[in-house]
Amino acid sequence: MNPVLLGSLAALCWGTLDFLAGKVSRAIGPIHVTVTVTAIGLVLITLWLWAFGAFPSLVQDGIWWPLLAGAGYALATLCLFAAIASGPISLAVPVTMSYPATSVVVATALGNAPSAVQLFFVALILAGVLLVALGEYEDGEAQAAGQRRRTLILATLAHLTFVFAVFVGQKSAAQFGEIESAWISRLAGTAVMLPLLFLSRERLRNQIPHLPLLTMMAFLDALAVSLLFAAGRTAQPELATVCGSASGAITVILAWIFLREKIAPMRWLGVAATFSGVAVLSAFK
Numbered sequence: 001m002n003p004v005l006l007g008s009l010a011a012l013c014w015g016t017l018d019f020l021a022g023k024v025s026r027a028i029g030p031i032h033v034t035v036t037v038t039a040i041g042l043v044l045i046t047l048w049l050w051a052f053g054a055f056p057s058l059v060q061d062g063i064w065w066p067l068l069a070g071a072g073y074a075l076a077t078l079c080l081f082a083a084i085a086s087g088p089i090s091l092a093v094p095v096t097m098s099y100p101a102t103s104v105v106v107a108t109a110l111g112n113a114p115s116a117v118q119l120f121f122v123a124l125i126l127a128g129v130l131l132v133a134l135g136e137y138e139d140g141e142a143q144a145a146g147q148r149r150r151t152l153i154l155a156t157l158a159h160l161t162f163v164f165a166v167f168v169g170q171k172s173a174a175q176f177g178e179i180e181s182a183w184i185s186r187l188a189g190t191a192v193m194l195p196l197l198f199l200s201r202e203r204l205r206n207q208i209p210h211l212p213l214l215t216m217m218a219f220l221d222a223l224a225v226s227l228l229f230a231a232g233r234t235a236q237p238e239l240a241t242v243c244g245s246a247s248g249a250i251t252v253i254l255a256w257i258f259l260r261e262k263i264a265p266m267r268w269l270g271v272a273a274t275f276s277g278v279a280v281l282s283a284f285k
Contacts, residue, residue: 068164
């Protein structure tokens, strides 16, 4: 399996998911979106395993890898949504989506350093992601210092938790398999997120009109996580993590196509840098 291809497909899923999530998150709140998408994803993966696979045992060595991955991924997603709701995307997204750079640093520290050519295009992809994120709001409103601090803290938590969740998730896939790891991780994610519903002021019945869209989002999210976990069986899983960060550029393109949103030249430059980096990195792989 090619980690660049796996990461790119995950980016396509997440980019579409983020595009769909915009309106829904504003309507029912980030907690409800995260809980519902996580729970429906668990149901979908359960049905797939019931029909085509076998359920993994929950009493075996290494079971903590996928459990920790699921809890971490759910919390990271919630922190990201909360950061976007708290402050400007131009602050929340760059801090969060730069986590692949940290993943490469971790991989290098563990003795799995990419080549100089790969590092160059990793940097190009991350630079493109940053340009896309910074161009999200050209006329952002001034934010109170306390609000910006809260946004920065939430985005940093999302960043660090994504690094942890992806790392342990890829480790678990090497032992349990990508679908099986995704299923176990969803059990943990659902268990962690469900109690948070009691902290939300939104009513559960408000989700009913959005269930078809939330189901589609859950499918895309479960597929993206499975693809990224599958990269754990490759020699360089950190490259999949980097390519997965291209989801922000995909979200911008979808908004341009379907919502007729205007895209500033800086964002177009970021989109071009992102996809060029992914294409060349795949060729060198």
